[in-house]
Amino acid sequence: xxxxxxxxxxxxxxxxxxxxxxxxxxxxxxxxxxxxxxxxxxxxxxxxxxxxxxxxxxxxxxxxxxxxxxxxxxxxxxxxxxxxxxxxxxxxxxxxxxxxxxxxxxxxxxxxxxxxxxxxxxxxxxxxxxxxxxxxxxxxxxxxxxxxxxxxxxxxxxxxxxxxxxxxxxxxxxxxxxxxxxxxxxxxxxxxxxxxxxxxxxxxxxxxxxxxxxxxxxxxxxxxxxxxxxxxxxxxxxxxxxxxxxxxxx
Numbered sequence: 517x518x519x520x521x522x523x524x525x526x527x528x529x530x531x532x533x534x535x536x537x538x539x540x541x542x543x544x545x546x547x548x549x550x551x552x553x554x555x556x557x558x559x560x561x562x563x564x565x566x567x568x569x570x571x572x573x574x575x576x577x578x579x580x581x582x583x584x585x586x587x588x589x590x591x592x593x594x595x596x597x598x599x600x601x602x603x604x605x606x607x608x609x610x611x612x613x614x615x616x617x618x619x620x621x622x623x624x625x626x627x628x629x630x631x632x633x634x635x636x637x638x639x640x641x642x643x644x645x646x647x648x649x650x651x652x653x654x655x656x657x658x659x660x661x662x663x664x665x666x667x668x669x670x671x672x673x674x675x676x677x678x679x680x681x682x683x684x685x686x687x688x689x690x691x692x693x694x695x696x697x698x699x700x701x702x703x704x705x706x707x708x709x710x711x712x713x714x715x716x717x718x719x720x721x722x723x724x725x726x727x728x729x730x731x732x733x734x735x736x737x738x739x740x741x742x743x744x745x746x747x748x749x750x751x752x753x754x755x756x757x758x759x760x761x762x763x764x765x766x
Contacts, residue, residue, distance in 0.1 A: 517597030520546040520571060523748070524592055524599060526579050526637055527551070527606030529558035531710035532659060532744075535737035536603055537561050539745050541570035548592050548599075550606065552578045579606045579633030580625065589640040601748050602641040604634040604658045604682075609675045609712055623674050630678035634658055635685060638700075646696040653697025655748045658686050659740075660704040662763045679704075683759050690757030699756040701747040706763025709734040730765030 523540045527533040529551035537547045538561065547565060549572055551558035558574035565572040575591045577584035592599050607630045610622055638656055645654035661679040668676030682702060690700035707729060709722040722734035743762045746752055 518546045518571065520544055521600035522546045522548065522592065522596040522598050523601040523603065524548040524575075524588070524637075524641070525550060525603040525605055526588075526633070528603075529554040529561060529574075531712060532705065532708065532737045532740045533603070533605040534561045535741035536605065536744050537572065538564055539738070539741040540601075540748070541565040541568065541572060543745055543749070545601070545748075546571040546596060548572070548588075548596070549574045550577055550579075550588055552576070552580075552606070578629075579637060580629040582636055585633065585636045585640060588637075589644070593644075599641060599644050600652075600654045602637060602654070602656045603744060603748075604637055604656065606633060607659065607678075609672060612671050614670060615673050618674060626674045626678050627681070630675070631681045631685070634682060638685075638689060642693060642696075642698060645698055646693060648696045651697070654699075655752075656689070656698065656700045657744050657747045658682050658700070658702040659744075660686070660702045660759060662704050662706040662761065662766055664704060686759060687757045694756055699747075699752070701752070701755060701757070702759045703740060703743050703747070704759055704761045704763065705735065705740045706761070706766040707734045708737060708740060710737055733764070735762060735764055 523545040525537050528537045528549040537549050549558045549561050562572045562574050577588035645651040660682045663676035664679035664683050686702040707725050726734050740762050
């Protein structure tokens, strides 16, 4: 069993997820870096952590598949023997489309990965962390998006709706497990300079929108990671059910 507190980060191989993994290790967490397909990227994150003296492993698994979620947590159990934190970061966006252009398959996939996957991962974490189940407590941070408040009209209302669901899920679950030693919070990133924009067909979106933002710049993955690490930390011990905007005032 690891002596350090153990954090699982879904979608931890790139972007915000990778930044969270590296920052968590710097703050003394042992880290499980989950990835769906980017093994080389996940291995690179693990190598960065280990080179700095931290403890980390890469774990394959697609949060869009319930059986993979169970396997991810089984691997955490086998390697670390405990789990103290979960960051539900894995998620997808798709090409810009109006709703009447979207296929049922696209919408189903969006919610299966972004919403159902996060809920099932949280359920597995609760079974291990909740005092109701003999655990010692822990923290969950869900990664939402400012799209949840803006709606994503004429771009990706399916993505925005999925993140709106994450906001509601965060508040409800926080109240459900508050008496069991588990805190549940979320961050809502705004325009962050990561490769997620390329998946929507707009690789330069962060650069192009930056002049229109109140702070005149996009955020960084590291800035989001710092907010997540705060919510995971003892410094946030009386915070649960909060959704923190990390959006530069957008």
